[in-house]
Amino acid sequence: MGSGILRAGARFLPAGAVVLMYHSVLPDPAPQRDILGGIVHPLAVFERQMEVLAREYHPVSMQEVHAFVLGQKPLPRRSVAVTFDDGYADNLEVAGPVLRRYGIPATVYVTVDCVEQRQIPWPARLRRAFLTTKKTAWTRPGGAPVSLPEAAERQHSLDLTSDHCAGLCGDVQEQFVAAIERDLEVGPYTANLMMSWEQLRTWVKQGHIAGSHTLTHPNVAHIGDAELQRELSESKRRMEQQLSQEITHFAYPGPALQPIWSQKTRQVCHAVGYKVVVTTTSGLVRPGADPLGLCRVGAAQTVAGLRWNLENSFLGRRV
Template identity: 30%
Template sequence: MKDANVFVPGAGRDQSWPERPRNRIDRERSRNRIDLARVVSRARGVDQRDWVYWVKKGVKALTYYAGLHPASLRLGEGEAAILFYHKVQRRPVGVWGEPVLDVHAFEQHVAFLARQYQPVLLSELVAGLEGRARLPRRAVALTFDDGYRNNLYLVAPILARHGVPATIFITTGLVGTDGWMWGYELEEIFSRSPPEQVCQASGDPAIIRLGSLGLGPRVLMSACVEYLKELPHESMLDIVERLRAKFPVPVNDENRFLSWEEVRELAHQGFELGAHTRSHPILTRLPLEEVERELRSCRDTLEEKLGVRPALFSYPNGATCPEVTALVGRYFQAAVTTRSGLCTRTSELLELPRIGAPVPVSELAFDLVWKVSP
C-alpha cells in the first residue's frame, strides 16, 4: 500500500508546494504531496563520499596549500561575497563524527579573509551595491544566523584579533531561553536513542516509513529533518513537540542562545545586529498574516532592547517566495538568503545570495574564486 504522506514519482508532473495552506484540509493536501524519494535523495547527499568527492577536496587543498589560490581572479569591482555561519564550537567533530567548524578552523577562515580580502559589515556591502558608498575591491561580509552564545565567547575574540567585523541575525523569541533550534535538537535525539524507535514515536506515517527503509542513522535523521521542513509549520511543530516530550534532551553549551545582556555586549563590541524572526519558522510554510507578525515582532523587539531599528534580515532556512519577500521589504532594507552565489550591483537587495562557509579553509578559498553570481 502506498504511504498516504508520500507523493509517488510519475503519478503527476506538478510537484509544486502550496504556498499558504489556510485550513486543515489544505494542510492535509500539502502533506500528501511530499515526494519521499526526493527527501531521501537530499538526505543521502550529506553522506555521499564517492571518489569524485575526495578528488575535488584534494584539488582544493592542493590549490590552497601550494599557494595557487588566484584571489585576484575574482571579486573585482562591483562584486562581493556574503559568507554565512551559525556557530563555532570547541570540539572539531559533530554528533556523527563529521568535521565541524571549531575554533581552530574558524581562525584559519578569518586569518585568510583578513589577508586576501576586504571584510566589511553587511550594511557597508549593501550600501556599496546600492551605489550609496564605494564598494571595496574583494569585499566580503561575514554573517551569523540564529544568535548563539558562542558567537560572543568564541567568535568575537577571533574576529577582534584580526580586525574583522561581522553581522549577527537574532531570533528574538529564543534570546535568554533554554530552547533548541529544532533541527539540532532532533540530531541529538537521534544520536542518543534508537533511530527506528524515534521514528515510531513521531506518530507520522511518512517518518515511520523512513525508519523502515534501512537508512544509516545520520541519513535517516537528515531525511526526517528534510521531510519536516516541507510540512506546514503547525504540522511540523506537532511532531517535534511529540518527540521532545518522549525524548527530552537538555540544551548543551554549543546550542545555547545569547541573553539580552550578551546581545547588548555584542552591539557594544561593534557587531551589527539584524533580524531573524521571532521563532525561526520557515516563512513559506506560514500564512502571510503570521509571517508579518513574525517580522514585526522581531523588528520591534530588537528596537526596544537595543534602541536601534534593524535594517537587515535573514530568512530562516533561506526560504522565501515573492509574497514573503514583499512583506520583508515593508520592514527591512535588505535581506539575505542561503542561495549560493556572489553579489553584484544588479542583485536583488531583498534576496541577496550567500556562500555557506565550508569547514576546510581550502574549500572556502576555492569557493570565493569559483562561485558565480546568480
C-alpha cells in the first residue's frame, strides 16, 4: 500500500544498500516468547519476507556491501543484505533451507561463549528468569522490594537488571546472571538454542559468512579497556581456530544502554583486524560509509512492515 510511489521515488536517489537485522526464526515462536521475546520471526513470515527480497530487491552478501562502501564494486539499486545476530541454531536449521531456496546469502554473528557452552545469551536468560519465576517478591540489590505479579514492576526490574548486566562481561557477568536465576528460583535453561561449531562450519560451507558478536554479549562501549580488547580479539581468535579462516566481520551487541559503540571501540575493532562492522543504528549504507560502523535496519515482524522499512530506508529516511 503506497509502496509503489515510494519505489518510484527511489529511482532518483543515490545508490545505497540496506543491511537487515534478524535474530531467530522458528516454526512456532510461542514457546520461546518468555525467553527470546520479540526477536523471533515465525518461519511463515520469514519465508514470505525472503520471497519478497528475492523478487523485488537484490540480495547481496556483506562482502559485497564491504566492496560497495569502499568504492570497489557497484551494487544494483535496492540491494539488501541479510544478517542474524547471536548465533541461534535455527539460522541454519530453519532459515537455512529458505535462504538456499531463494539464493540469498547471509551473515551470522555469533556470541562465542554461547556457542561453546550451548547457552543462550544473557538478555534471554534474564528475560526468562523474570518472566517465568513463580516468586512473588524480589529485592533488587540495594533497592526496594518489588512485587513480581505486577507486570509493570516485573518489567521494570528486568530493565534495570539488564542495564546493569550490559556493563558486565566474562565471569562477573556469569556470576551476576546465575545469582538472579538462583534468587528467582528458575533452574538452568537446558534446551539448546545455539549453533555448535560444527553447525557454524556447515553454515560457512553453504556459502554464508560467519562473524563475531563478542564472547559474552556485553555492551562493549560500557566495559573496561582490557575487557573490550578481550571480547573483540579472543572471540575472533577462537572463531578463526574453529573455522580455519580469517574472521573480519563483527556486529556490536546492543543488549541495553546507549551508545553501543564509540571511537574507542571502533579503534579496537580496527586494531584487532575487523574489516566489516555493523551497528544497530538504523539507516541506509551509502558508498563511502565507514565500513567499521555500518547501519542496519530492523526486519519488522510482517511482510508489509519489512517493505515499509526497506522503501523508507532507500529514500534515506530513518525507520
